[in-house]
Amino acid sequence: DTGVSQNPRHKITKRGQNVTFRCDPISEHNRLYWYRQTLGQGPEFLTYFQNEAQLEKSRLLSDRFSAERPKGSFSTLEIQRTEQGDSAMYLCASTPVAGTGANYGYTFGSGTRLTVV
Amino acid sequence: GDSVTQMEGPVTLSEEAFLTINCTYTATGYPSLFWYVQYPGEGLQLLLKATKADDKGSNKGFEATYRKETTSFHLEKGSVQVSDSAVYFCALSQPGTYKYIFGTGTRLKVLA
Numbered sequence: 001d002t003g004v005s006q007n008p009r010h011k012i013t014k015r016g017q018n019v020t021f022r023c024d025p026i027s028e029h030n031r032l033y034w035y036r037q038t039l040g041q042g043p044e045f046l047t048y049f050q051n052e053a054q055l056e057k058s059r060l061l062s063d064r065f066s067a068e069r070p071k072g073s074f075s076t077l078e079i080q081r082t083e084q085g086d087s088a089m090y091l092c093a094s095t096p097v098a099g100t101g102a103n104y105g106y107t108f109g110s111g112t113r114l115t116v117v
Numbered sequence: 118g119d120s121v122t123q124m125e126g127p128v129t130l131s132e133e134a135f136l137t138i139n140c141t142y143t144a145t146g147y148p149s150l151f152w153y154v155q156y157p158g159e160g161l162q163l164l165l166k167a168t169k170a171d172d173k174g175s176n177k178g179f180e181a182t183y184r185k186e187t188t189s190f191h192l193e194k195g196s197v198q199v200s201d202s203a204v205y206f207c208a209l210s211q212p213g214t215y216k217y218i219f220g221t222g223t224r225l226k227v228l229a
Contacts, residue, residue: 042206042219103149103168103210108160
């Protein structure tokens with residue numbers, strides 16, 4: 001078990017381009033979470049999945065953002081028509097089926113740093 | 118809505134000094150409280166947690182006590198090491214939910 005893996009680690013894109021990030025959770029974890037962390041701020045919740053079902057989305061997740069977890073394993077987060085305000089660290093985390101949600105404690109990946117120029 | 122407020126950093130200490138990082142929260146009901154730590158280039162790691170009032174969470178020499186009366190969860194360590202240099206995040210979670218509300222983080226620098 002290598003923990004939660006996120007790719008790429010860094011992404012620089014031009015404004016208006018689409019980008020996609022990937023997260024591979026710990027294999028036996030059925031819950032997967034996406035957070036966004038801007039400079040000088042704490043992580044902010046974006047969305048979470050239980051298996052392949054997306055159960056909650058934050059109002060931060062505008063129409064340009066879409067997340068999927070098609071087979072209940074890895075997840076992708078796509079941002080369409082990127083804007084400079086999308087520049088941030090995008091964090092993925094997972095938790096096992098046992099436990100009581102956030103009380104269990106997440107295992108976070110190292111994140112994908114997006115820079116929109 | 119719920120929120121978490123942390124003291125601003127950076128906090129710079131000499132090795133073996135005493136550490137306090139203040140955290141206060143605003144929330145309805147009885148949230149659980151957490152400290153996460155982020156070392157350079159790594160993901161956030163759960164450091165400690167407390168799920169009810171007067172609980173003390175502890176790990177790796179760090180401690181924090183859930184104080185309902187002052188809505189606080191201050192992080193303390195008696196003797197810091199250079200390896201403790203990191204960003205520390207205070208967070209809360211409401212029972213039955215799957216998400217955190219994080220504070221803005223406090224950067225700790227420990228000098229040899």
